[in-house]
Amino acid sequence: MMNNVITKNGLILAGFALCVTMIVAITHQGTKEKIAEQEQKQLLKILDQVIDSTSYNNALYKHCVPVLSEQFLGSKEEQRAFVALHNEQPVAIAIETIAPNGYNGNIDLVVGINYQGVVTGVRTLSHQETPGLGDKIEIKKAPWITTFNSKFITKHDDEQWQVKKDGGQFDQFTGATITPRAVVQAVKNTLVYFKRNKETLFMSTARCGESK
Amino acid sequence: MNQYAELTWQGLWKNNPGLVQLLGLCPLLAVTSTVTNAIGMSLATIAVMIGSNATVSLIRTWIPKEIRIPIFVMIIAGFVTCVQLLFNAYAYGLYQSLGIFLPLIVTNCIIIGRAEAYASKNTLLPSVYDGFIMGIGFSLVLIILGAIREVLGQGTLFDGAELLLGEWASSLRVEVMQLDHSFLFIMLPPGAFVALGFILAAKNSLNSRMESLVEPQIEADKPQRVRINKVS
Numbered sequence: 001m002m003n004n005v006i007t008k009n010g011l012i013l014a015g016f017a018l019c020v021t022m023i024v025a026i027t028h029q030g031t032k033e034k035i036a037e038q039e040q041k042q043l044l045k046i047l048d049q050v051i052d053s054t055s056y057n058n059a060l061y062k063h064c065v066p067v068l069s070e071q072f073l074g075s076k077e078e079q080r081a082f083v084a085l086h087n088e089q090p091v092a093i094a095i096e097t098i099a100p101n102g103y104n105g106n107i108d109l110v111v112g113i114n115y116q117g118v119v120t121g122v123r124t125l126s127h128q129e130t131p132g133l134g135d136k137i138e139i140k141k142a143p144w145i146t147t148f149n150s151k152f153i154t155k156h157d158d159e160q161w162q163v164k165k166d167g168g169q170f171d172q173f174t175g176a177t178i179t180p181r182a183v184v185q186a187v188k189n190t191l192v193y194f195k196r197n198k199e200t201l202f203m204s205t206a207r208c209g210e211s212k
Numbered sequence: 213m214n215q216y217a218e219l220t221w222q223g224l225w226k227n228n229p230g231l232v233q234l235l236g237l238c239p240l241l242a243v244t245s246t247v248t249n250a251i252g253m254s255l256a257t258i259a260v261m262i263g264s265n266a267t268v269s270l271i272r273t274w275i276p277k278e279i280r281i282p283i284f285v286m287i288i289a290g291f292v293t294c295v296q297l298l299f300n301a302y303a304y305g306l307y308q309s310l311g312i313f314l315p316l317i318v319t320n321c322i323i324i325g326r327a328e329a330y331a332s333k334n335t336l337l338p339s340v341y342d343g344f345i346m347g348i349g350f351s352l353v354l355i356i357l358g359a360i361r362e363v364l365g366q367g368t369l370f371d372g373a374e375l376l377l378g379e380w381a382s383s384l385r386v387e388v389m390q391l392d393h394s395f396l397f398i399m400l401p402p403g404a405f406v407a408l409g410f411i412l413a414a415k416n417s418l419n420s421r422m423e424s425l426v427e428p429q430i431e432a433d434k435p436q437r438v439r440i441n442k443v444s
Contacts, residue, residue, distance in 0.1 A: 005276075008276075009276055009278060009279045012275065012276065013279055013286075016283050017286060020286050020287060020290035023290055024290055024294060027293070027298070028297055031297045031298060031300065031301035034302070035300050035301045038300070038301060038304040039304075130396070131396065131399045131400065132366075132396040133396065
């Protein structure tokens with residue numbers, strides 16, 4: 001008797017689980033393409049901000065090279081770099097990087113660098129910095145992030161690449177030094193990484209999402 | 213009062229989920245830093261409440277009492293996942309700004325609360341209406357709180373409305389006052405608690421004033437209505 005009730009309830013539960021899963025699966029099928037499209041649009045929008053879209057003529061978001069460097073790109077996980085070519089000639093690259101030492105965890109950035117090693121643009125992808133203080137690294141909140149434009153490094157320990165408080169050329173924010181310090185350092189590290197791996201990055205035939 | 217008027221009164225004022233039942237405080241406090249976020253959260257919550265109330269009401273006679281809670285949870289989780297996917301597809305910007313709180317609607321006690329307390333005992337139409345009006349009641353609190361925090365915090369209204377409504381909506385943005393610095397406290401969760409406290413106080417004082425107008429001092433000895441205070 002008891003067993004019967006349990007079996008019956010179990011079956012009903014299983015039935016419901018099946019139905020709900022089916023509905024979710026159908027919604028997923030129906031929205032899958034739209035979501036992929038949205039994500040791609042979002043990606044392109046950001047890439048457009050860091051690399052001038054008139055300077056290249058390849059499908060930038062498709063030419064995606066996996067990059068990995070815990071020391072310079074701040075993550076043990078593979079990240080993406082997008083290579084811009086003009087008539088097959090390398091023009092610029094957008095590298096995803098992480099500033100692991102933000103005031104409140106990781107700051108995800110994307111850094112655009114042209115072939116000569118000059119920064120073409122930096123954008124913050126996501127962060128948890130204090131609203132009103134550290135969030136000035138967002139282009140929406142303040143133009144600070146554009147101060148990186150057309151900057152480059154001359155040597156690996158370029159002391160210009162620090163916030164002013166530490167003797168460098170970049171402004172810190174009132175009330176928030178840790179955030180800009182982390183961002184400056186991350187951008188600089190990305191430039192170092194670019195300098196060291198320039199040829200392999202542009203030549204690489206590896207593509208994101210493929211197993212090594 | 214007929215049934216629907218009663219439901220409306222309950223949902224919007226007397227038993228308002230945000231102000232009286234104090235349910236769903238987690239999204240309420242977390243996402244109300246701007247009006248746009250509040251509206252997005254409202255839409256998602258209303259959609260889930262209508263959907264879950266309707267389904268629960270339709271199947272209420274088939275489900276054994278012992279396993280109703282897991283079934284409700286499954287239904288709600290299913291709806292939330294669908295809403296999340298739809299937001300992801302059609303309101304991507306807002307999906308990103310609501311972040312984790314969109315999937316967390318699952319844990320919002322109002323939804324399972326209404327499914328259990330109302331939809332599992334009533335027919336389809338009243339249940340749908342109950343879900344809708346409770347959702348509206350919750351939304352009003354979200355939006356008022358969002359407006360207060362956005363105006364005090366960054367001096368604007370409808371900032372980022374284009375994330376929800378498309379590009380044309382960027383003209384909705386109103387600069388209410390010019391702030392040299394944003395008022396950090398009010399934008400952070402503690403500010404939300406304080407603002408909610410003020411709204412609660414205002415509601416309670418309005419309530420007692422109204423009661424003293426309508427029914428002067430009869431019910432002084434009556435036991436207080438039992439409140440459901442859950443943490444969600």
